[in-house]
Amino acid sequence: MGRLYAVVAAGGFRRYATYRVATVAGVFTNCVFGFIVAYAYTALWDARPRLGGYDLPQAVTYVWLGQALLAACATMGGGFEDELIERIRTGDIAVDLYRPADLQLWWLAGDLGRAAFQLLGRGIVPMAVGAFAFDLALPGDALTWLAFLCAVLLGLVVSFALRFLIALSAFWLLDGAGMAQMGMLAAMFFSGMLLPLNVFPGALGELARALPWSALLQVPADIFLGRRTGWDLVGAFGFQAAWALALLMAGRALQSVATRRVVVQGG
């Protein structure tokens, strides 16, 4: 069974790997935004050094990490969700439900394959450009890099689980696109893409840091910047894993309700 999902994941990887020009174009756009936001943050941290506990190189590194993870986390869309919504809308989903594979795992495998490609294809170059143009705070030891990659992986699963829930809402709502857009909005704001969550003021900051979206960017970035080590690192992983599990379970529950609905309606 595991083999099947490995094949699906490899398929997801390959499918995105064929769009070379699109990947180059995306990298270009990531870099342009990286420059703009990095300059803006520089002005901000010049005015308030150590804002949110970051020094300037850490703040700028945060910007480029955001750009590098944007495509992989599908924060602004571009993942599997549009396709799943379309299949639900057209009723093709009935076919998927009769497949001998689990619907959620099937899509998870495909999406992780996609994310793996976009992490490489859309992540490495912007990070390198950022490191070339700015003074970045890159981790010195391999263990931090490894911890970062684990956090990214957990973040990708959380991202998937959120988008899976949103896509399944298309079973009940006429217009899945509207929900998808709302999901993107929430992801942009609460992942810390617009501003690091530790700069968010007061209660809003505490709320944002507790929500699942912080697992996409804020948590991996803090690990990358060496701000979460020892037991704190374990806590960070625990936070991500707990959200991943809870959201996957919620998706599973929703999926079984939806399945019954499809079966009752006769497909």
Add this chain to the structure above:
Amino acid sequence: MRAVTDSASGTDGAAGEGGTGVEDFIELDGVEKVFDVRRKVGFLRRERHQVRAVDSISFRVPRGEMVGYIGPNGAGKSTTIKMLTGILTPSAGRLRVAGVDPSRERTRLAQRIGVVFGQRTTLWWDLPLIDSYRLMHRMYRVPDARFRENLDRCVELLDLGELLDVPVRQLSLGQRMRGDIAAALLHDPEVLYLDEPTIGLDVISKAKVRGFLRDLNAERGTTVLLTTHDLTDIEQLCRRVMVIDHGRLLYDGALTGLHEVGESERTLVVDLEREVPPIELPGTRARTVRTQGPRQWLAFPATESAAPLVARIAAEYPLVDLSVREPDIEAVIAKMYADRSAV
């Protein structure tokens, strides 16, 4: 088979010949389309080479004619249609539709032509059929009365009544094709280009589309040029057919003449009283291709008469019954292609 390729080599002179040019609605003289194709060789190196999609094609289509344009995939049919509609600019040669150069006067000519692409719709995918029609109405500036009249006629003949309020993406292929044909005709085009209009349609839809095209051509005198894979389309609609392959025109003439050009064979099916060894007729070009009990099949060139063969068989063998089978065009064209690629 040689007849056309020869005449195609004369590029210019042909246009002014005699008084025939006046009525010719579509004129092509030595039209070519060459594409640059870049192919990957190795990691970053790319090799450029040229593909001649249409290679020095010349033909004339008089107003009101219905012509079939056939050939295998990638033969250059669609490229020709794209040049006729002005989508593509020819690389060389002279091309006129209704006296104007389509690639220069594309938008203006669009008012006078109708196009149906079998593989992709000209309708607005997410909108009900009627919305596309209303938009065409305004876009082509069709007078209201004329639009109503044309729409009613199409709705009736193409059986679109119940589909008008359905979004195009929910239509079946056959329904969509009928919707597309109607859309191409609402502005009374003088010529209709159809690129694979029956591809993927069921038998009933095909019959409906063919009947409609026949009426359109007969009643309104609309010039029709259609490309197709389906030779039944041609057999039922067109008296004239052009065959294209590898960008060159292999044949241009009456459908019936295709057999001779294709140097195809007819088959004589002979029923004898009893089983005998294969029939041999020395001195003729007939040969036995198959035997099955008392029945034998003899192939002979389509250009020769069957009468002398029948006389000899009747004289030399215990003949009970016999029939002559005409070659089907599909086989003829397949043979033409085979001959050509063998050269």
Add this chain to the structure above:
Amino acid sequence: MAEDVAVAAPAEAAPGAGGRSGAEPWIPELSRGAVLWNGLRAYGLIVAMWTRSTMAYRASFAMMAFGNFAATAFDFVAILMMFSHIESLGGFSLSEVAFLYGTAGTAFGLAELVLGSMNRLGGRVRDGTLDTLLVRPVPVLAQVAADKFALRRLGRVLQGLLVLGYGLATLDLDWTVARVLLLPTMIVSGAAIFCAVFVVGGAFQFWAQDASEVQNAFTYGGNTLLQYPPSVFGRELVRGVTFVVPLAFANWIPALYIMGREVPLGLPQEVAFLPPVVAAVCCALAGLVWRTGLRAYRSTGS
């Protein structure tokens, strides 16, 4: 063959003078100068149709329009949060940044509303549906631009105007007639400059079908850039968006003049009145690029 033709030829096809024998009497003659008008008319027709069809699902429309509004609002919320920690960014107060944000956002929002569908061109080239636009009697640009027109993008315009209103209300500006006139002029010119960028970005996809994202770098990226004061950015970047892709004329240069601040790069104050000229030049150039792209497509077919 010849007699078949004689039978099939319709009575009305009697050859007239010139090539237009048998043409239907209602076919409008279009002069070359009418092409622009024809294009605008077609744009209007298609836009009207899309608007009518989206209005059929009012609830969905309201949700999407709010989404658009909220998406851009979050953007400004981030800026507000920055200013909760600081007094000024690059020497500019919150009100001044709001003014920059509002003018850029409104101008860009208008351009996005009008031409936001240009990024779909590459897909149309890839799947061949561009051909269906080329056989219609109206300019292709109008058809591509109006395709899937989304009125919900008004959300961004509205948000831009609100932020601009906030900026204007909290700034104490020294209003002269010139400044009052310059404000609407710069927004319209800015929208036109962004439109030119959208068109060039669209035309680029004639050559690189999958590269619609590059356009985003200049459109959405440009918008983000202009929301911050020029003093935040490196001099080379400011130079680039002044002289290469003249986005600076969309708001920085005229906005700084209206706020009574120095125009960047030590340029004379008078350049603040150049936006209409720059916009006209940009649009003309964009038109040329578009024509070149379309011509390239029509000679290569892919």
